[in-house]
Amino acid sequence: MDRRDFVRMGLAAGGAVSLAPARAAASPSKIWQGGILDAGVAEQQQWMEANKLTSHSLTSQYLARIKSIDKSGPRINSVIEINPEALKIAREMDRERMARKVRGPLHGIPVLLKDNIATGDRMSTTAGSLALAGVRAERDAHVVAQLRAAGAVIIGKTNLSEWANMRSTHSVSGWSARGGLTRNPYALDRNCSGSSSGSGAAIAASLATLAVGTETDGSIVSPASVCGLVGIKPTIGLVSRSGIIPIAHSQDTAGPMARSVSDAALMLSAMVGVDEKDAVTRAAGTVDTNYAKALDKGALKGKRLGVARNFFGSNDDLDEAIEKSLEVLKAQGAELVDVKVPNTDKYNDSELQVLLYEFKTDLEAYLKQYAPNAKIANMADLIAFNRQNASTELRYFGQEHLESSEAKTGLDSREYQEALANNQRYSRAEGIDQILKEQRLDGLVAPTGGPAWLTDFINGDHYGGSFSSPAAVAGYPHITVPAGYVHGLPVGLSFVGTAFSEAALIGMAYAYEQATQHRRAPQFPASVSLAVR
Template identity: 75%
Template sequence: MDRRDFVRLGVVAGAVAGVANTASAAAPDAGDILDAGVREQQEAMRAGKLTSQALVTRYLERIKAVDQGGPRINSVIETNPDALKIAAELDRERAAGKLRGPLHGIPVLLKDNIATGDRMSTSAGSLALDGVRASKDAHVAGLLRAAGAVIIGKTNLSEWANMRSTRSTSGWSGRGGQTRNPYALDRNTSGSSSGSGAAIAASLATLAVGTETDGSIVSPSSSCGIVGIKPTLGLVSRSGIIPIAHSQDTAGPMTRSVADAALLLQALAGEDPLDAATRGSGARKLDAAAALRKDGLQGKRIGVARNFFGSHDAVDALIEKELAVLKAQGAVLVDVKVPNTDKYNESELAVLLYEFRPDLEAWLAAYAPHAPVKTMADIIAFNSKLANKEMPYFGQEHLVAAQAKPGLDAKEYKEALANNLRYSREEGIDQVLREHKLDALVAPTGGPAWLTDYINGDHYGGSFSSPAAVAGYPHVTVPAGYTHGLPVGLSFVGTAWSDADLIGMAYAYEQASRRRRAPTFPATVKV
């Protein structure tokens, strides 16, 4: 597996009727409140037809029926034992006329590398942190609580956010096992935000938060037929999130609609004194909700990144049809090539390996001081001792490689980081946008979901994640249709701090195309 393959892994109270224990009956009806968005659920609560406690109850029952039983998606690694209590308190606040915002009483799932200072573990899927409770909330978890969201559980992920092996299987962790794709149970969800993608596709919560270093939000979102936003680095705080590398890590929304993603991003964004990258971001006054305009594509010049086509004929044909939708909404399309994408193939991985050990050890010291592991070396030793449970399918080559790297003052690290930023930013995305006077770039997010394979590991059908990931620039993926019943996403990528503009374009496309449909949990696809 080369570097590019690696990073594509991503480096109504008491009403529970209608949730079945069989795969054929598990998909929600189009009008089901569990498949509805934030605004629809809030309207039902305003009208007195629904409470947060009832909504949380229904989602928890659906998790039991669909995730733990029935088709067994296995996307939720742990549910919050205090979720119903929190929802009840938020209902009391609503009854008293106190609303914290648009997410008041709305259930959300967090990827299990986001620290929560509660009775749930924060483990990154590793048995080394099983049962370890974080000492405090990650900044984004605290913002969600302040906004009135109900954190109902944690989602499974590719262990250590897929920064473990050169031959890993996405969606598998020692603690959580294998997450399965709701559109075909023998297919992979991609990763590393695998559980967040599958859970939202299967309507196990209204919203989910994933994290990305390279592809870990947008790839599972595409593979699971949902919307994903990887924001500009620094728009959303990284503090309290188990890291890979501070140069590229960020949290972001994973939802069933662009509108929900915008509302969630608004709640997640903001300055954090513990994260230097967020300083000044508040001055940009993100108004994601205001970007939700059906004319968001009108007059936009969009570059079709042709060097990210050609990996899968069926995907290319599907996306070509969707380009006509962009044109019909007033966009001007220009065929382009994103330059110099081959010039950070190796240096990207080098930076991730250099930053992984010091960043992870700093997180352990700050958020899990009582954990049985303190260092990268401890984790490697733990996995080796428990190899039958932690390494039955693949090893820990990336952990070993990261352990061997010297400090961040090394010449190789500084040169690799400078190389990445040069060729992904000013001589990459910014160059092509400037030369062609473009507002954004589009391309297929990636190929359709592959068969989960513990022998050969992951195998992909293309990916558009790396340019924006390496640059730290925003990337939005929207469901664009299906090939052989498997979802495919269309990506919108722009320059730094163009998040709201991309949301506007993605929303206009989504409203004109309406491609997403709920999964039916087949055992496999019929070819």
């Protein structure tokens, strides 16, 4: 079956209730170049509105693709659990559409969730840990309730770096004891980065239309960058943190991961909202969150952007790719100013201290509210469980961060309060906001990070440079967009701004994306290393 036959079959399935998995089992190379599963939200909606596609048939095809690509075929191992109610939900969305009750742009659109986001259904929520295997959350996270209300079809959970990469000082991103290792679709021997590894790999491989990731520092933008995706880390308070297995409330947030800026913008609009259980979201009630209005091809014209030169220099080939991106920005009407983001070295240590303090407190609160029947109730229980199950949980690396977190006292500690104040001072007022004001900038741009590294269970991760920390510590928005390839591996260009500047950043990111169209679907090579030689 060639690609055109597969697409024609998918479109013709619009009036049917399902698509037999056997008929969707074409090889990845023949499914790949465009078509229904690689399409975006707007195109899929057009097909459904024209009665050429149903949510049920679309969901069926994604589930078949997960089986053929994720669990066999290249076996990228990005989906940790399938929602047994996915087809039932999709069928209900089709019934609503037939009754002319379309909830919005995400109506009937298949979505994957990172497995640290609570769902009050038949799926587990585990953060990749065997300590929570089989544990079902008491209720949906607020962001899940928002997506369901928007008509999204939650089709499963994605693998992640266990405990969102806050377990060991020598961790391997994309590995969890429950889910195993997620592999990068652009080179199967390379890492997806973390901790939203599964979300990144799954959307790159077109296993769903959209996915939700979470970030404390880099966990959305880094896997998005190395998987050739758009990732948006929102301002803290734009998206509720309720029901997300935490690291630290001062930096944690969920955000969209998608194959285009427009898809990410539509998803973000559905995710935001005031949550009475998360007081910080009240600020979102004053923001216009219809981000589709920001999708303007001319949005870069007249913008003044700071090129954060202190985040260049980690990789010559990466710098060359980003320099070409800067030329595109200028060609689209942006004025570029070389700058140095100030004081980025003044919160390296204090950031970790805040995370360690908040992890202990926040984890216990989550377990009490969302998983009261779990076999662990706090950090000490988790550490003990891992020691008792060392052959599975500790087979590749330890739990130094968990142990350091357990040794911390409460959030009334002077050390914690001083560290938090230090973070906010040097990342916000004397960091991003200072350089934006001094240079009269609309935003900052820089390489998101280096290309994907070889997965190494002996030495652990070896990141290249990263631009994630300033926005992460400040709690400010950060968007990464595909910026080309380094030896066949995707890299991203980052746009960063002050609090609640998502609309402006989305506009600029969209204008850049439309001028470049860098993203190419992966071909699942075993390695790109030989090709480089």
